Amino acid sequence: MKILHTSDWHFGMPAGLGTYEENQRAFLDQLCAIIQREGVGAVLCAGDVYDSGLAGASAIQLYNDTVTAVCGRLGVPMVMIAGNHDSAPRLSACRELLQRAGLYVTGRLVRDIEPVLLGKDTAVYPLPYFNRDEVSALFPERREEIRSLEDAFQVVCSHIRETMDPGRRNIVLAHAYVVGAQLSESDRSARVGYAAAVSKDVFDGFDYVALGHIHKPQVIAPRIRYSGSPLKYSFGSEERQEKGVVLVDTETMEQTFLPIQAPHDHISLQDTYENILRRTDLAEHYLSLEVTDRYAGLELLADLQERFPYLLSVRGKALTETGEAAPLAVEELERLDETDIMRRFLAENFQYEPTPEQLALFQEVLVWSGEEEEG
Ligand SMILES: [Mn+2]
Incomplete structure (x- = not known):
């Protein structure tokens, strides 16, 4: 048997x-x-x-x-x-x-x-x-x-x-x-x-x-x-x-x-942003990308996700020359709250970290806008 x-x-x-x-x-x-x-x-x-x-x-x-x-x-x-x-x-x-x-x-x-x-x-x-x-x-x-x-x-x-x-x-x-x-x-x-x-x-x-x-x-x-x-x-x-x-x-x-042959393979790739965008053969596969010439922020992630629907994580250039860039996992997006998004926006666009006072003010604004929506 x-x-x-x-x-x-x-x-x-x-x-x-x-x-x-x-x-x-x-x-x-x-x-x-x-x-x-x-x-x-x-x-x-x-x-x-x-x-x-x-x-x-x-x-x-x-x-x-x-x-x-x-x-x-x-x-x-x-x-x-x-x-x-x-x-x-x-x-x-x-x-x-x-x-x-x-x-x-x-x-x-x-x-x-x-x-x-x-x-x-x-x-x-x-x-x-x-x-x-x-x-x-x-x-x-x-x-x-x-x-x-x-x-x-x-x-x-x-x-x-x-x-x-x-x-x-x-x-x-x-x-x-x-x-x-x-x-x-x-x-x-x-x-x-x-x-x-x-x-x-x-x-x-x-x-x-x-x-x-x-x-x-x-x-x-x-x-x-x-x-x-x-x-x-x-x-x-x-x-x-x-x-x-x-x-x-x-x-x-x-x-x-x-x-066993799976329709969606797992592929890790390290390349420049332009070269990665040219890889139309990757659209059907689970991807772990390392973009060598750009900071991997939310915008870059959104652009890559549109082109590669099975994208699982992106790592980009560090913000500072010496720093290590942490990989950004697609599922993390779900967990980001308004404050996280604001902090990331400031970091990616202005390399700025808000003070505790500014964060408190932001929280207050959030509460106001929530009340406004409910009312
Ligand atoms: Mn097991």
Whole structure:
């Protein structure tokens, strides 16, 4: 049987003032095409289905369309675990009912993990994102030896090994940061480092370990692998990553990486204002621009946004020769209040910083004008 391994869809992730939904819908179309073309027998999603535990309506709609297409229309079972970005109880709502439709969702870790049996030879053990304390609570008799996340993984995996049938293909589906994995800009929580890394040795004895959490597709060991996110979610090193999904043949255990093509790419560019304006080929892509010959103020940002609708951030020349220019993110515009706009206007046009007295006066004027509008 062919199993498709994917992870880190991050449905609902914001992109500037918009979302990544167009790219994510293109991924869904390509996922369905691959399933049909390759005769895929099951799909494994290793967590971070959503970008946030409080997913919005359009992200939930996209999730609905995805599982309806895969489990419903194509009739292919899907095994899914909650990642650190997901809300475990929300993601796994109605899980018993959904199992009958071929959707196997695990929100929280349990002590005796019931494997999902696929085809005639494969068992999948779902390990949703968990912390050390959860494992201590599930295995109170081993509390003393569980001092780190690595110990916790060791306890959970050895408990699986005690009961698993070695005559089957035993696959672990997990959401974790494994030592040696290379991070990208969009691996926010892994970068912060509160999610400790575990060594690959905890996964000894399994036939395949389908990992999620890290967004760069990569092989950790011959049978331990990150599919990576199917789409780019940041600039920098992630711009140059080829994104996709992994196909695993459970008879030969052969693995194949299949690329996913997004309609909107991520591109960083550093050039003069005139040269950037000439780049009509960039209009369809997410951009991080550095304008080398101008100050990046609100006017310049507005002009660039008109030409490049997927623009995410601009950095320009510093106001002073020695200063560092902070990049201006498109979504920051939403957060600017009247005082911020006035200060930026004065800084950009007159290199002037208002005094506290002038700011107080400005506040008073704002209050007056507000009363005027209401009255
Ligand atoms: Mn993720």
